[in-house]
Amino acid sequence: MSGWQPVRRTRAFEDVIAQIERRIADDGLTVGDRLPGERQLAEQLRVSRSSVREAMRVLETLGVVSSQVGRGADAGACLISRPADALSDLLRLHLGLSNLSLAEVVDARLMIEQWSAAHAAAQRADLSALTAALERMDASTSAEEFVEHDTAFHVAIAEASGNRLTTAMMLSLRDSLRRYAVGAVERLGDTAGLMADHHRIHRAIVAGDAAGAAAAVEAHLLRAYPGISRPPRTEEEGPDGQHGRLDRVG
Amino acid sequence: MSGWQPVRRTRAFEDVIAQIERRIADDGLTVGDRLPGERQLAEQLRVSRSSVREAMRVLETLGVVSSQVGRGADAGACLISRPADALSDLLRLHLGLSNLSLAEVVDARLMIEQWSAAHAAAQRADLSALTAALERMDASTSAEEFVEHDTAFHVAIAEASGNRLTTAMMLSLRDSLRRYAVGAVERLGDTAGLMADHHRIHRAIVAGDAAGAAAAVEAHLLRAYPGISRPPRTEEEGPDGQHGRLDRVG
DNA sequence: ACCATAGTATGGTCTGACCATATTCCCTCA
DNA sequence: TGAGGGAATATGGTCAGACCATACTATGGT
Known part of the structure; x- marks a missing residue:
């Protein structure tokens, strides 16, 4: 028989990311909104703070969240969008x-x-x-x-x-x-x-x-960048590429 | 006076990433090569294993490393390139x-x-x-x-x-x-x-x-995707866009 | 020669602690 | 009454150490 699925072990931090992503899709969470603190999030999701932090690193790497230390309205994790x-x-x-x-x-x-x-x-x-x-x-x-x-x-x-x-x-x-x-x-x-x-x-x-x-x-x-680019051309023009015109598309 | 630099606090995992990146650039580390284990890397870089792990999450997110558990030739972190x-x-x-x-x-x-x-x-x-x-x-x-x-x-x-x-x-x-x-x-x-x-x-x-x-x-x-795309055209053609020709570039 | 088992190194997870930072609160003093 | 300053507190950042599941490796018995 066929159709075997490889056993997919879901790591805890991946689940955290998935749940945050789901909140973005379902609850309309958007840029500027704040996420709960790491400790609170860990407690709510029943994972350790380490796993929450690894998830935050991933989201931060993807340009989706930004974290500020300290206390107050500006502290904590905030949704951004910096692709x-x-x-x-x-x-x-x-x-x-x-x-x-x-x-x-x-x-x-x-x-x-x-x-x-x-x-x-x-x-x-x-x-x-x-x-x-x-x-x-x-x-x-x-x-x-x-x-x-x-x-x-x-x-x-x-x-x-x-x-x-x-x-x-x-x-x-x-x-x-x-x-x-x-x-x-x-x-x-x-x-x-x-x-x-x-x-x-x-x-x-x-x-x-x-x-x-x-x-x-x-x-x-x-x-x-002389000599680097290779635009698709069907007819050659001057050797300097000065008025190089693409065949049709750039 | 001007030229003030904002105080840049470098987090430990960022330093780990920077050092790995430097090894890639200087030592010619490339796809297929393996990184030391998390514990060993932590000891060598004088940081905790948590920081090493956060760095690995970032590099994994960027499609640059892949980690396998277990023991043997396939285990550990391996440099890949899956952008x-x-x-x-x-x-x-x-x-x-x-x-x-x-x-x-x-x-x-x-x-x-x-x-x-x-x-x-x-x-x-x-x-x-x-x-x-x-x-x-x-x-x-x-x-x-x-x-x-x-x-x-x-x-x-x-x-x-x-x-x-x-x-x-x-x-x-x-x-x-x-x-x-x-x-x-x-x-x-x-x-x-x-x-x-x-x-x-x-x-x-x-x-x-x-x-x-x-x-x-x-x-x-x-x-x-009807009605979604807006190609730049200077002259309109048939309403079906069947032979829609761009003005010059796509 | 083969196979089962113990050993071991790996990443994954968790706990709990401490630090630096930045705001908020509140008390003191002018 | 107002202003200044320190204490309390909540946040992320870091660390140490433990345990688990996994998967290879070595060992030893058959």
């Missing part, structure tokens, strides 16, 4: 394990950033943050300042797409690539080319030109 | 917290699946898994069987893109949408339309037609 933090940790570790290559991460970022830019252009979203970051980048005098506003610029693109999930992915991908980004800036020597890319991206988004925005994003990332 | 599992948990919880909407998840899946299909088409990758899944879907007689091979089909598309990160994202997104996918199949009543989509996707990828593959994927997801 980007969790994603950053995840990517950083798996990148370190060499189970993800830099090319894969860069490709994924190119995908998301092109998508975000195209959506931002098509949706005529609020672009004030985008414009502000661009102006501050223009006015920046140090490399640190430039990188700071550069990050704000790319985050603004992601947020203008109106999708919090892809925004979180973008944030964490960029976070994982931070060390390589610094190297890229140093390798290029100056930021004139990057700024030209930024202005081109900005112009296209403001003009509602989704295709142009995506192309500008691709050119920008190809400049920052 | 998709971690991503699934992350998405499921944040979806439950209503901090991510179904539309955002569906949009993200559309983005990734279009990208994957286009890459798969452009790269002429090994498509035997794709073809096999399609044939099994054609031959399936029950809804359960259909869904099973449908999953295999979409996973094969992701894997054919050659990017493990986007594949992991696809897997977890699809996992999060499983319950809605079942509802969609029931709503449609039959699978003829879905199968037509699948064959169209398959034909395009095999033919190396990246644009056609992406368009077919979009049509497929629009059929499964």
Whole structure:
């Protein structure tokens, strides 16, 4: 006969997580709500405080709860929703394990950033943050300042797409690539080319030109990570990839 | 004056994680290698076993370690790399917290699946898994069987893109949408339309037609999740979205 | 040679204690 | 009456030590 199920031993902390998750689904527990204290939770769930704590570590790792010590309204465990933090940790570790290559991460970022830019252009979203970051980048005098506003610029693109999930992915991908980004800036020597890319991206988004925005994003990332990305193209263009246009999809 | 740093209290288990991560980076620890036992690790790091265990829970949540009880070569903590599992948990919880909407998840899946299909088409990758899944879907007689091979089909598309990160994202997104996918199949009543989509996707990828593959994927997801996705388009086409072509990027 | 049994190392769980922190309460003093 | 300051208290963070179930390993008897 078939259909054997492997014996699944449920660890105590997994049960704690499941029950908390059920409360979120059934009781409408949401961001900002507080969980009982660890001791109280342990007593109610008939497990030890250790098991409750291991469950809290898991939920904290997933960006779902945050714990504060002390006493008062702010103390204890509080439901939050910070998927980007969790994603950053995840990517950083798996990148370190060499189970993800830099090319894969860069490709994924190119995908998301092109998508975000195209959506931002098509949706005529609020672009004030985008414009502000661009102006501050223009006015920046140090490399640190430039990188700071550069990050704000790319985050603004992601947020203008109106999708919090892809925004979180973008944030964490960029976070994982931070060390390589610094190297890229140093390798290029100056930021004139990057700024030209930024202005081109900005112009296209403001003009509602989704295709142009995506192309500008691709050119920008190809400049920052030369030779890394492998966009699918059916016809080759100039060797610099400057106006590299995707076959159809980014 | 400025430049104040917030007092950062480092919890013991965070230090354990940091040291393990450093060993991964410096000592070239990689997938398949084993970590010392919890007691031994606690002694070496001068922390309690509880702290070591909390660190292990975090790393396990991130899909980086796996623990087996017992004794022998298989026992103890082992380095793995399963980002998709971690991503699934992350998405499921944040979806439950209503901090991510179904539309955002569906949009993200559309983005990734279009990208994957286009890459798969452009790269002429090994498509035997794709073809096999399609044939099994054609031959399936029950809804359960259909869904099973449908999953295999979409996973094969992701894997054919050659990017493990986007594949992991696809897997977890699809996992999060499983319950809605079942509802969609029931709503449609039959699978003829879905199968037509699948064959169209398959034909395009095999033919190396990246644009056609992406368009077919979009049509497929629009059929499964009507009214959810909002692809950026500058010109409208037929009302059925059948040959919906993105303005430029998916 | 084989098999049953004892030994042992592992993760999983629990208990109970103590510490650092931060709020709340209340008493003292001006 | 108000303000200041310390005590009480509740929180998470950490630790030590014990016990359990599990699963391999070694041993010894057949």
